[in-house]
Structure formats: structure tokens, C-alpha cells
Amino acid sequence: MSYTIEEKEGVLLFTLNRPERRNAINDELMEGFKEVIHYVHTHDTVRFLVITGSGEKAFCSGGDLAEFHSLVTEEQAFSMLSKMAEILYEWATLPIPTIALINGAAVGGGCEIATACDFRIIAREAKCGFIQGTLAITSGWGGATYLFERGLRHDRALKMLVDAQVYDSAQLEEVGFATKIYDGDKFVALDQFIEYMRKINPGVHRAYKEIEIRKWAEKNLKQRVMEEVAQCAKLWEADAHLEAVERFLAKSK
Template sequence: MNKGMDKLAYKIDYIDGILTFTIDREEKRNAVNDEVMNGFKEIVTTIYENKDVRFLIITGAGAKAFCSGGDLSEFHKLQTEKDAFGMLSKMGTILYEIATLPVPTIALINGTAVGGGCEIATACDFRLVAKDAKCGFIQGTLGITSGWGGGTYLLESGLKQDFALKMLVDSSTYDADKLYEIGWATNIFEGSKEVALENFIQHMRKIHPSVHHAYKEIKLRSWKEKNMFERVMEEIKLCAKLWESDEHIEAVNRFLNKSNK
């Protein structure tokens, strides 16, 4: 399974039980496009087909961005609620598949994680955040809500409900110290993200994978009882409705015009 896909929008590496998925679109601040979505789908399949995978790591290329969310330069072409729902539900379903994997999932947040990037990180079991990184659910600044299920994952994450809700309605970024204070960040690190990861999993490595699988099953049983997938899809429907609003279209046009200058 050792492979690097340099020509694609992502890279997949496997070393000693650790499967690492890197969004490799540094020039786009590691924004998610259709190709990245398909890459995420590939790692889900890989983990279920290869029982030797012990951990899934999601990170971004470079040092500036973990993931800036969906690539608006591509997805802005989706004008209607129906079209938006198609894209949002595709990524939302894939993210749910990642969130419900039987192995521990770790977001190795090397830089900014905003919008959908913050949703991806929230859906992971653990979040290791670089000291200078900023993260936030900024979707509200674009006239929409979280569209891949991130709001639902956040409200079920164990954060105090007022902190979680404020993180959503603020629609702004938080620094690493604040993220750790409220309980969103599992750890904060400085320097090498690889060293930070190794330090974090050193004790987990000593435990048999069957134990990890059992604890994940306990967590996911609770999610099933709470109808998590159905709630995620309802969240996506709300975002799709807002997607075709004038407020969203105008906000994205302003963003793209600013980005192109």
C-alpha cells in the first residue's frame, strides 16, 4: 500500500500501520474539490480492505493550511438547491464514513482549518493543532451554514453546548490556545507535525487494535441511537437551501473577486 500520488490533488502514504491522507493543493490552500472527495472515498475503502491499518491521519500540504473548505472557484458553479445538495451530500456522506471508521482518526492540523476544513477536523476523533493555526466555522460569512455535517459533529463532540453553538454562530476563526481552552483541540504542538503525531500515538501503539475497534464501536453505537446520519443529512439540506440564496451568491462573488485581485 505504499504509494504517493504526486500528480493528484491528494497523497496517500502508508507506513507501519499509519495511513496518512494529505490534501495536496497548497496553491488553493488545500481546498476540497471533486478529486479530493474521491481520494477520501479511496481511503475509506482501503481501511476496510486492509485490517493492518491502525490509524488514519488527515493533514494538509505545506505549513499554511490544513484545509480551507470547499473550492468555491469550482463549487460556485452550482447555483440551485438541488445541485448544491448533490455536492454537499456526496462529501457529507464520505465524511460520515470517515467519522464512523473502526480505527482512531486524527486531524493533524498543520495550518488554517476553516469552513469545510473545520468540519473535516471536527469529524475526526482527535485534533492536533499547530500553535499558530487558526480554525473556525466561517460559513456564516458566506450566507450558509456548515454543509458536510460539521455542525452536528461539533454539537455531539462533548464541548459545552454554549461553546459549541458560539463557535458556529461566531462564524470566525479561533486561535489554537482558545481551541484548546474550550476543548476542541486535543493537543497543541510547535515544530514538526510528524513528531507531534508520534508523541501523541506512542501509548496507543502499545494497545492491541481490537481494543481500539471496541471503543470506537461504543462511540458509534451511541451515534446510531441518536440518528447521527439522518441528522447530518438534515443539516446538509439546510445548507443546500441557503446555497441558492442571494446572500450566498453575492458573498461568494465578493470572495472570488477579492481572491482574483
Template sequence: MKKTKLERLHNQLLLFTINRPDVRNAIDYQVMEGFKEAIHTVKQDSSIKGLIITGSGMEAFCSGGDLSVFHGLHTEEEAYSMLSKMGDILFELMTLNRPTFALMNGVAVGGGCEIATACDFRIAKESTKFGFIQGKLGITTGWGGGTMLLEKIPFDRACKMLYSANVIPSETGVELGFINQVFDEGEFQEEGIKWIEELLNNSSSDVLASYKAMSVRKWLSSNLKSRMNEEIKQCSILWEGEEHHHAVNAFLARKKN
């Protein structure tokens, strides 16, 4: 089974799906390549109005990095190699020249929450829970998500999410300004896509690109890329630490039982 899917919808939208429901749509290197393909497609096709990112099934948007793959990374250098690869992808996603949407069909934790943060809008299913749980694993956000979050919502709200490492319900996400729209379980994807269509309906892809460029110019002028990279470096240092490896071993042991 292919780990990602890329579909051109009839309404000038591109839908990218992480297709690993058996592991809660966790990210591995093949999924990273799928993200690159989606971003490249948008950049090359000027008729596309927006990129939608979602997960397969109705349980998880994305559970972050696949620990069964990445737990083999022990040193700071090994961790940085992986983290910076996905960090580069999320920088490209955040600064993409078209509107981007996280269609959060289920749990979005750890790196999954970083992916959602990189998008311009976050649309959640009513039962969706999300959170930057990295602190419970002895590390910080490692794909640039903390830096991006501080660009998206007020400082105190962002810090509350990052410091607590809690999993948060979608209705609280609306109060924090992180979630833009919530829909019921039943027709979640259809309603979410309809909401996106209505938002973009009156503007051409060129107009949308011009508006997005206003934010991108601000982010580039404030050295977003280098700030994300400093975050990634710090996470790499913590990754090498005993606290992180102990926490991940305990997590994997619980999954086996």
C-alpha cells in the first residue's frame, strides 16, 4: 500500500493524504518524500488554489514521527539529519505560495501538530484532540513547530500549549485560536472541503498567491528559516539525552503490552 496519496479535486484544490492508518499516519522517510511531491506539484501548477493535508481513516490526522523507525537515531548528528529534513519540508509548506489547510480528521500529536501548525488553516473533527506532547518525551518540537506556532497565535497561548505538553480537545483549540473551524463526525471531510471551497471561491489562484506572499515576505524578513533551524538544533541536543531515550523506550514498551 502506498504511504501517501495525492489527488486533484474538481475545484482546483490538491488533496494530500498520509496513508498509514495502521500506525496512526506516522511520518517516515517515504511520507516525507510524499510531502515534497505535493509541495512541488503546487509550485509547478499555477491553477491550483490550495493544498489540503489530511490523514487516512477517521482516527488520526498524524501521530508525528514513526518511533519504530526514528528510535534508531541516537546521536545529536543522527537526530539532526532526520529533524532538519522534515523541518525543511515544513518551512516549504508554511511559505508555500498558495493557501494550505490541515483537515484534522483525528488525533494530531507531536510532529502531527507541527504539520498542522505549518498550514494556514486548521479544520478539525469534533472529537479531534491535538497537542505538542514532545515535552513528555524529553525533547522540544523538532521540526520547527514551536517557532511556527509563535507566528500563528499569541505568545501566552502558544507557550501554554508548548509548556504543558497536554493533549487538547478541539473546542479548546478554537478558544486558543489554533483551530479555525470544527465540524461534526458524520460528513467531516465533505463539510471541511466545502468550507475551503467557499473561502477560496471568489478569488483566482493568482490573487490567492499574492495575498499569501504578504505573509511569506514577513516571515522571510524575520529569518523564519534560521529560527526554525535553531529550534531543530536544540531538539537534536535533547534527543541524544538519556531522558529522551528512556521515555521512548517506556512508550514503546507500553505499546507492546
């Protein structure tokens, strides 16, 4: 199975389990996201949703180009991109706190997933980056839209996007992307992070999330996300992207 879902003491843990592919997203993992979202909406016992990656090297490397490289037209790209963008929008607007427990590299779409979470707890040795620009495309799951909503200073958020480089944990903390940097065991770090939250009535958490969700509704967040998807889809079918993907796949062999 390419993912696991486990609830324990109010924490729902969603683990991406494709370490041999650096936990890259494929159709099966997209279905896993849907399963998790449905679980949250149907189980009042869940207080926190945590996503992490299996293994020690990667949180998530984004979309699996080995599976998605056959998508070459704007229409084909939009179909895949919008599917994941819809999923991430549902994720971002869940009524409970969401936490990205980043155990390793979170790049491309993996960085977008982390950005869609409320909090990002990042291993000191981990790196994150919106590297889509190196493939001649933009973020395509709504990541840029969420990044500009996360309170980073505008110039720092924009530079993170246009640099298309990976940032180490110190840089991520400096620009405000990291909520917390941790050393050692990731689950110990998680327990420490939610220690005080656990003591608060979950109705309080849901009320504060609703405030954020109302703000996003007023600012047409979903429409802006889908416009971001459309822009990426246009770039996807361009020769510059198709050639960059071929170079990447050749290098990966």
C-alpha cells in the first residue's frame, strides 16, 4: 500500500509510503488524500491531522513524473493538476488543525502539500523548495496561492517561488515557512508541538479554523487556486517543459 492511515489519541496520521519513489504522488496516493479527508469529516474523534513521509530521505517529491510524463497537452495536464488542487483545497479547509511533519525533502508538489497545511514542523536536516521553475512550469496544485496566504513577507514568498531552489531548515525558519525546526525523533517533536493544543477544547480549534476559512471564501481562494492551475497547464504543454521532463527522466535512470 502506498499510504497508511492511523488514528491514535485524537491524532490522525497519514503517511506517504513510497520511499523508493521519494514518496511521489500518484493516482493511488491522491485517493489516499480523499480517504483521509472523508475520515476527518466522519469521525469527531480526530483533533489533529498530520501528514508525513516514510523513510528518512523524503517527505514528498511532488508529482511522480514517471507516471505523469505521458500528459503532454494543456487539457491533459489540467485534468491531473486540477484533481490534486481540488484535493488540497479540501485539505486546506478542513475544520481541524493540519500539520506537515516534514522528515525529509519536500520539493515541488511536496512543498505545495506542506504549504496547504496550517503548520510545518521540519527536521533540521530537511530541505524544502518550489523547484517547479527548473522544469519550466509554475506550481500547479495551488501552492503559490497558499504561500501568499501564509503570512510570509511578500518579497520572501515571491523569491522562494522564483528562485526555484531548495532552502535548508535555517533559511526556511528565517523566511517564516517553518513553524518549528526539530532534532531527533519526529513523533517526539510532534508531541511537544501539540502539548498545549491538546489541553484546549477542540471546539475552540474548529472555531478559529472557521474564521480562516471564512476569510478565504471572501477572498475567492478556490477561484485563485484554479487560475493558478490553469496557468501551470498552459506552461505544461510548452516545449520547454516537455524537454525538461525528458532530461529529468533520463538523468533519473
